[in-house]
Amino acid sequence: MSGVDSGRVVVTGGAGFVGSHVCERLTRSGIPVSCVDNLVTGTRRNIAHLEGGSGFEFIEGDVSSSGTLREISGPVGAVLHLACPASPIDYLRLPLETLEAGSSGTRNALELARRWNARFVLASTSEVYGDPLVHPQPEEYWGNVNPVGPRSVYDESKRYAEALVAAYRRTYGLNTGIVRIFNTYGPRMRAGDGRVVPTFIRQALAGEPLTVAGDGSQTRSLTYVDDTVDGVLAMAARGPAGPVNIGSSEETTVLELAQRIIGLTGSASVIEFVDRPVDDPGRRRPDTSVAREELGWRPRVDCAEGLKRTVEWFSRSSALESPE
Ligand code: NAD
Ligand code: UDP
Numbered sequence: 001m002s003g004v005d006s007g008r009v010v011v012t013g014g015a016g017f018v019g020s021h022v023c024e025r026l027t028r029s030g031i032p033v034s035c036v037d038n039l040v041t042g043t044r045r046n047i048a049h050l051e052g053g054s055g056f057e058f059i060e061g062d063v064s065s066s067g068t069l070r071e072i073s074g075p076v077g078a079v080l081h082l083a084c085p086a087s088p089i090d091y092l093r094l095p096l097e098t099l100e101a102g103s104s105g106t107r108n109a110l111e112l113a114r115r116w117n118a119r120f121v122l123a124s125t126s127e128v129y130g131d132p133l134v135h136p137q138p139e140e141y142w143g144n145v146n147p148v149g150p151r152s153v154y155d156e157s158k159r160y161a162e163a164l165v166a167a168y169r170r171t172y173g174l175n176t177g178i179v180r181i182f183n184t185y186g187p188r189m190r191a192g193d194g195r196v197v198p199t200f201i202r203q204a205l206a207g208e209p210l211t212v213a214g215d216g217s218q219t220r221s222l223t224y225v226d227d228t229v230d231g232v233l234a235m236a237a238r239g240p241a242g243p244v245n246i247g248s249s250e251e252t253t254v255l256e257l258a259q260r261i262i263g264l265t266g267s268a269s270v271i272e273f274v275d276r277p278v279d280d281p282g283r284r285r286p287d288t289s290v291a292r293e294e295l296g297w298r299p300r301v302d303c304a305e306g307l308k309r310t311v312e313w314f315s316r317s318s319a320l321e322s323p324e
Helices: 017-028 088-093 095-116 152-172 196-206 225-237 254-265 289-295 303-316
Strands: 008-012 033-037 056-060 076-081 119-125 176-181 210-213 219-221 244-246 251-253 271-274
Touching: 008 017, 008 095, 017 033, 017 225, 076 095, 076 225, 088 095, 088 152, 095 119, 095 152, 119 152, 119 225, 152 176, 176 225, 196 210, 196 254, 196 303, 210 254, 219 254, 225 244, 225 289, 244 289, 251 254, 254 271, 254 303
Parallel strands: 008 033, 008 076, 033 056, 076 119, 119 176, 176 244, 210 271
Antiparallel strands: 219 251
16 A cells, blocks of 8 residues: 555655645645755745644755665655756756756655655656647657756756656556646745746846846746645545646746736836746647546646735745845
């Protein structure tokens, strides 16, 4: 027996943006959680409200080191592997650590799941499709990734992680699942993490120009964090191997997003066009048929509501005081 209902759930990367929401949701459901994080891009502030509560433990450690996950006592019902730098500015400053998180980190997390015969879920990414030549992207599309470009440290790390997970399933019969998460946003993103939503909100609230890359015609399908967490937990609870796309079907250009955030914040900020990053994907939108059919998942929070909640959170929180 394996799954979120049959023992402790280990969440690697649980002190990060998405991971902290996963830990919170599990803890609220009365499921014991071990959160493992080396705080390289996460922060203990994200889980401060969970610490000290019954059933929640924080283990500070690097999942890429072989000893860290060996310390965990069981029984473990599920391992949700989210540990990995995820924002372009983070993985570009931590290239080797990012590759390690996908390789050794994933292998160590898989071994933990194997030891306890636990369900294993990998948080993969829409970046495995690279700069896609097929639109929208179904799971069977193999992608268009530059293997030696700067983004490859993230894209190839996740592609290798997916290959490892598939090999553990084939070789050991491990109960594994892969979710490919599309651009997720919401409360607890670092104001300075460089991703588009927190950057534009920080700039708009400060009255600074919003830095739109290129002409802003590139698209993303922005997914509110509560919907992403629903997808991760549905994957943990149900049996499919995946990969399964988890992402909104509401595709927006970066320029539209900037204008929307200026409107939502009532800011007097202007738009400044800046250089486009190397290999920046041009269009991205998931085909979510598999998520709907196999997980019963669909996004519930549209962009208007999600952005409103996120702007409110940034306006209220201390995140803007030290936007590192
Ligand atoms: P994040 O940077 O906020 O969270 C990552 C967490 O992992 C951080 O707390 C960090 O300290 C921790 N971590 C990194 N390397 C580690 C290591 N070696 N050992 C232990 N902890 C480590 O990023 P996020 O947006 O919350 O992303 C979480 C996961 O979801 C990542 O695996 C990411 O690739 C995936 N994902 C996120 C998005 C998104 O839009 N947010 C999209 C696709 C995939
Ligand atoms: N982007 C932008 N201005 C910024 C930050 C990002 O125009 O200040 C663009 C970026 O070039 C990309 C899109 O927004 O086209 C999404 O970028 P993000 O880093 O959030 O996610 P990813 O590139 O991983 O999809």
